[in-house]
Amino acid sequence: MLNDLQHYDKGLVANFVRLLKDAELLRNHQRYQSAYALGLIALEEIAKVILVRWEAMYPDLKKDRRRNQHLTKQAALTCLLVADSLAPEYDYLMADGEPWRQKMPEVNARDLAIMWEAHAGKLQTKKHLALYYDLWENGDVPAGEEFTLETVNEVFAYARRAVMLTANGNAMALALGLYHAIKDEPVDGNFAQN
Numbered sequence: 001m002l003n004d005l006q007h008y009d010k011g012l013v014a015n016f017v018r019l020l021k022d023a024e025l026l027r028n029h030q031r032y033q034s035a036y037a038l039g040l041i042a043l044e045e046i047a048k049v050i051l052v053r054w055e056a057m058y059p060d061l062k063k064d065r066r067r068n069q070h071l072t073k074q075a076a077l078t079c080l081l082v083a084d085s086l087a088p089e090y091d092y093l094m095a096d097g098e099p100w101r102q103k104m105p106e107v108n109a110r111d112l113a114i115m116w117e118a119h120a121g122k123l124q125t126k127k128h129l130a131l132y133y134d135l136w137e138n139g140d141v142p143a144g145e146e147f148t149l150e151t152v153n154e155v156f157a158y159a160r161r162a163v164m165l166t167a168n169g170n171a172m173a174l175a176l177g178l179y180h181a182i183k184d185e186p187v188d189g190n191f192a193q194n
Contacts, residue, residue: 009053012045012046012048012049012052013046015042015045016042019039019045020042023035023036023039023156026038027149027152027153027156032151033131033147034130035152036127037130037131039155039159040074040130040155042159043073043158046159046162046163046166047074047076047077047162050076050077050175053166057173057176070124076175077158078115078123080166081111082115082178083172083178
C-alpha cells in the first residue's frame with residue numbers, strides 16, 4: 001500500500017510541478033487570468049495528494065458526496081493551510097474536544113478567508129471566470145474578481161506551502177478534522193463565533 005501511495009503521490013506531484021511551471025510562464029508574460037486558473041488547477045493536484053493520504057491514514061473515512069470533486073479538493077487544500085496555523089497547538093487541540101473554534105480568530109486572516117471561499121464555491125467560480133471569457137458581463141471581469149500579479153503570486157505561494165505541508169502529519173490530521181467540521185457550517189464564515 002505504501003509503495004502504491006508513494007507512486008501515486010509522485011505522479012500527482014509531477015503534475016503539480018508541470019502545471020505550476022506553465023502557470024509561471026503565463027504569469028511572466030502577464031497572462032494573469034490563465035496563470036491564476038492554471039495555478040488553481042496545480043493546487044487541486046496537491047489536494048489529490050491530501051485526499052489520498054487521508055484515505056490511507058483513515059481507511060474507514062467516508063467520502064463527502066455533497067461536494068463535487070473540485071470543491072472537495074479546494075476545501076481539503078484550504079483546510080490544510082488553516083491547519084498549518086493551528087498545528088503548533090495540535091496536542092492541546094486534539095486533547096480537549098472543540099477548543100479549535102476558540103483558536104480560529106488567531107489563524108492567518110487570509111488563510112481563513114480562502115478556506116471560506118473554497119467552502120462557498122467561490123474559488124471554483126473564480127477559476128471559471130479566469131478560464132471562460134463568456135462568463136464575464138459586458139466583457140468586463142466582475143468587480144472584486146480581477147486577476148492581478150498579486151492574486152497570481154498568492155496562488156503560487158499557497159501552492160508551494162501546500163506541497164510542503166502534505167508531509168506534516170499533525171497539520172494533515174488537524175486539516176481532516178477541520179474539513180469535516182466545516183462541511184456542515186454555514187458558508188458565511190462566522191463559524192469562529194459558533
